Amino acid sequence: MNRAKMLLVEDDAALAELVSWNFRREDFDVRHTPDGEEALILAAETPPDIVLLDWMIEGGISGLEVCRRLRRSNATQNVPIIMLTARGEEEDRVRGLETGADDYVTKPFSPRELVARVGAVLRRVRPALAGETLSYADLEMDTVGHKVRRGGEAVALGPTEFRLLRHFLEHPGWVFSRERLLDTVWGHDADIEARTVDVHIRRLRKAINIGDRPDVIRTVRSAGYALDAGD
Numbered sequence: 001m002n003r004a005k006m007l008l009v010e011d012d013a014a015l016a017e018l019v020s021w022n023f024r025r026e027d028f029d030v031r032h033t034p035d036g037e038e039a040l041i042l043a044a045e046t047p048p049d050i051v052l053l054d055w056m057i058e059g060g061i062s063g064l065e066v067c068r069r070l071r072r073s074n075a076t077q078n079v080p081i082i083m084l085t086a087r088g089e090e091e092d093r094v095r096g097l098e099t100g101a102d103d104y105v106t107k108p109f110s111p112r113e114l115v116a117r118v119g120a121v122l123r124r125v126r127p128a129l130a131g132e133t134l135s136y137a138d139l140e141m142d143t144v145g146h147k148v149r150r151g152g153e154a155v156a157l158g159p160t161e162f163r164l165l166r167h168f169l170e171h172p173g174w175v176f177s178r179e180r181l182l183d184t185v186w187g188h189d190a191d192i193e194a195r196t197v198d199v200h201i202r203r204l205r206k207a208i209n210i211g212d213r214p215d216v217i218r219t220v221r222s223a224g225y226a227l228d229a230g231d
Helices: 013-025 036-045 063-072 090-099 111-125 159-170 178-186 195-208
Strands: 005-009 029-033 050-054 081-085 103-106 134-136 139-142 147-150 153-155 217-220 224-227
Touching: 005 013, 005 036, 013 029, 013 111, 029 036, 036 050, 036 063, 050 063, 050 111, 063 081, 063 090, 081 111, 103 111, 134 159, 139 159, 159 178, 159 195, 159 224, 178 195, 178 224, 195 217
Parallel strands: 005 029, 005 050, 050 081, 081 103
Antiparallel strands: 134 139, 139 147, 147 153, 217 224
C-alpha cells in the first residue's frame, strides 16, 4: 500500500505535534507548516493526498483562503481537504464546505476521531490509499498485485495504461483535461505533448473494451476524458 502524503496546516505547535505523531503512527507521510503561504508552496511542489487545514491560521492568509487557492490550482483542485476549527456554528460549517472543504472537524477532537475521519475521506476519494481494491462497473484493479479484470476476465495493460486507469478508478465520473492527466499520471517534469494522452487513451480503450463490452472511457469535447459507464 502506498503511504498517504498529508499536509498539515496548523499554527498551534502542541496540537500539530500531537496530530503529526498520530498520523505518522498510522504510516502517513506528514508535512507540517503553520503558515498559509508556505502551505500553498508545499502543495504546489508536491501535491499531497490529503490536507488538514486550520481555519484560524494567525497572520498571513486565512485557512479559508488557503482552501480557495488549493481548489483553484490544477495541481491540487482534487485533493481532499478537512478543515480543523473551533467554529461549530452551522453557518460556519456550511461556509467552509462551500469554499471547497470535504469535511469539517470541530476542536477539541480526539486523535482517534480525526484518524477515522481522514480514513473515511480517503476511502471515498482515494480508495487505493486506503488499501482497497479499486472497482467501477465491471472493472476491478488489484493495486498491490498489479492486476486488472473486467467482468472477471484478465486484462493486460502496459505500465502507463495501468497508471492511467488507476487514476480514473480513483476518481470515477471526474473529467480530466489532457494537461491534468499529464501532470498526475506522467509527472510534472514529463517532456511530452498533450497528444500523447490520446494515444494511451486509445490503447487503454482497446485493452479494457474486450469483445462487445461498452466503452467506459468517455471523451468530453474540449474538456478531456472521464471514466463513465453511463446510465
